[in-house]
Amino acid sequence: MRNEKKAPRGRYSVRFFLKQAFTSLWRNGVMSVASVAVLMSCLVVLGAFVLLVANLNKNLDNIAKLNVIMVFCDYDLEEGRAEEIESDIKKLSNVDKCVYISKEESLEKMKEESGDSGIYDDMTGENNPLCESFEVTYANDDETEVFNLEAELRAVEGVRKITSVYQTAKTIDEFKNGIMLVFTLFLLILFVVSLFVIINTIKLSVYARRHEITVMRYVGATNTFITLPFVFEGVIIGVTASIVAYVIEALLYTYISTTGIGDVAFVTMIEMSKIAVPLAAGFVLVGIITGVIGSVASLRKYLKS
Amino acid sequence: MIDFRNVKKSYPNGTSALDGVDLHVDDGEFVFIVGHSGAGKTTMMKLLLREEAATSGSIIVSGYNLTKIKNRDIPYYRRELGVVFQDFRLFPTKTVYENVAFAMQVVGTPRSMIKRRVPAILTTVNLADKMNAFPKELSGGEQQRVALARALANNPKIIIADEPTGNIDPRMSIEIMNLLMKINKLGKTVIVVTHDKNLVDYYKQRVVILDGGKIAEDRVGGMFS
Numbered sequence: 001m002r003n004e005k006k007a008p009r010g011r012y013s014v015r016f017f018l019k020q021a022f023t024s025l026w027r028n029g030v031m032s033v034a035s036v037a038v039l040m041s042c043l044v045v046l047g048a049f050v051l052l053v054a055n056l057n058k059n060l061d062n063i064a065k066l067n068v069i070m071v072f073c074d075y076d077l078e079e080g081r082a083e084e085i086e087s088d089i090k091k092l093s094n095v096d097k098c099v100y101i102s103k104e105e106s107l108e109k110m111k112e113e114s115g116d117s118g119i120y121d122d123m124t125g126e127n128n129p130l131c132e133s134f135e136v137t138y139a140n141d142d143e144t145e146v147f148n149l150e151a152e153l154r155a156v157e158g159v160r161k162i163t164s165v166y167q168t169a170k171t172i173d174e175f176k177n178g179i180m181l182v183f184t185l186f187l188l189i190l191f192v193v194s195l196f197v198i199i200n201t202i203k204l205s206v207y208a209r210r211h212e213i214t215v216m217r218y219v220g221a222t223n224t225f226i227t228l229p230f231v232f233e234g235v236i237i238g239v240t241a242s243i244v245a246y247v248i249e250a251l252l253y254t255y256i257s258t259t260g261i262g263d264v265a266f267v268t269m270i271e272m273s274k275i276a277v278p279l280a281a282g283f284v285l286v287g288i289i290t291g292v293i294g295s296v297a298s299l300r301k302y303l304k305s
Numbered sequence: 306m307i308d309f310r311n312v313k314k315s316y317p318n319g320t321s322a323l324d325g326v327d328l329h330v331d332d333g334e335f336v337f338i339v340g341h342s343g344a345g346k347t348t349m350m351k352l353l354l355r356e357e358a359a360t361s362g363s364i365i366v367s368g369y370n371l372t373k374i375k376n377r378d379i380p381y382y383r384r385e386l387g388v389v390f391q392d393f394r395l396f397p398t399k400t401v402y403e404n405v406a407f408a409m410q411v412v413g414t415p416r417s418m419i420k421r422r423v424p425a426i427l428t429t430v431n432l433a434d435k436m437n438a439f440p441k442e443l444s445g446g447e448q449q450r451v452a453l454a455r456a457l458a459n460n461p462k463i464i465i466a467d468e469p470t471g472n473i474d475p476r477m478s479i480e481i482m483n484l485l486m487k488i489n490k491l492g493k494t495v496i497v498v499t500h501d502k503n504l505v506d507y508y509k510q511r512v513v514i515l516d517g518g519k520i521a522e523d524r525v526g527g528m529f530s
Contacts, residue, residue, distance in 0.1 A: 220381065223377075
């Protein structure tokens with residue numbers, strides 16, 4: 001009994017599928033535009049979220065990379081005492097480097113950072129209100145090790161206080177995880193909504209071509225052949241939405257990084273040129289996946305034998 | 306070859322559409338399947354096209370066992386058939402040539418072969434001069450001839466015509482029937498599902514009369530009475 005599949009008699013033309021897809025998109029113009037708009041909106045939000053997380057990570061990395069604890073000495077430190085403190089600090093087990101910063105150097109740094117040297121003019125020499133300090137770089141960034149070092153530094157005689165960015169970085173990291181959870185849920189909802197809009201668009205074109213599909217089935221078209229024009233349709237919607245979304249995202253990001261948040265001194269933003277390719281590729285990929293899922297889901301009913 | 310053995314078909318609502326049908330059609334035969342509404346003609350068509358599966362019994366067509374066929378093999382089975390519908394089902398935005406060519410594109414026929422074959426088929430159905438016309442520019446009979454040409458496009462072994470003269474006038478009906486007879490003489494098996502008594506009686510071919518889901522009569526050179 002012959003129940004095996006026969007080899008196709010020829011090759012299908014991509015041009016044929018593309019023509020079918022574009023004709024269908026044109027016929028359902030309003031729904032096609034709606035699908036592109038909804039998917040594009042989702043992609044813009046998705047892109048904004050990804051960029052936010054990427055920048056947050058970069059800045060957190062910058063903070064974490066410091067591996068530095070600032071140690072501030074007493075104001076009335078006797079002459080030569082600083083050298084003894086430096087020696088005590090260097091003896092501690094988790095210390096990689098210990099750099100002495102004099103009162104004058106601290107003042108200079110403040111002047112540089114503020115960009116207004118005028119207000120510090122009266123603070124030189126005897127009037128310098130700052131204290132001597134040390135920049136201690138630790139070797140091991142394990143949480144317990146860092147906390148131990150902090151405790152040991154506080155215990156050194158002549159040390160008034162210490163500041164560490166370790167805890168700050170940790171808090172920001174936890175905050176970031178919270179944001180990510182909320183955004184992921186939000187994106188999931190947006191993705192499902194856009195999927196439904198695409199499914200509806202393609203369902204309309206499937207309905208408009210139901211007689212054509214019947215004839216195709218009766219003359220022996222395979223499910224793949226019937227599905228492909230609709231998949232192409234979904235992919236065209238997806239790619240169009242991703243291109244528009246990329247342009248909007250790139251313009252917004254460039255605007256913000258050059259005129260907005262990018263101006264804040266302690267925030268460094270990733271350059272657009274560095275993220276352009278992965279962002280564009282990600283958009284196109286998500287656009288195509290959404291389009292394909294939407295097409296296949298719309299056709300399931302019509303492809304039963 | 307078409308072979309129905311004790312075929313039963315009942316629908317989920319409990320309706321029994323076919324009840325133990327045995328039918329054998331040899332290659333190259335011409336068969337009218339007739340019966341009143343609800344006799345089981347449409348169900349028989351659906352089973353032949355493998356739109357529906359039989360509830361029990363076995364159906365073998367052109368070497369395919371339709372009770373065991375896998376879904377992925379159904380398209381390849383259907384390439385053995387050419388189907389003509391009562392309502393023609395032509396694409397209004399395609400020309401006569403494109404309507405016929407479409408059936409060949411669907412199964413992946415190379416364009417060069419399509420270019421050669423479509424005019425030849427249109428000549429067979431006497432429509433060579435209407436190649437560039439759109440369906441709305443044709444009479445009912447001409448539209449059915451296009452549908453017939455489309456059914457022949459992939460050179461099937463069996464032609465199944467479902468009420469092919471249902472939407473056309475009596476003069477055109479004779480023309481379509483003559484064409485089906487001509488196609489039969491070319492070696493194709495032709496199954497015509499109809500309730501047109503006059504046509505059946507006029508052509509005196511094998512007649513299978515369905516009644517209440519059973520074969521009430523099966524006679525060569527029979528009449529529908």
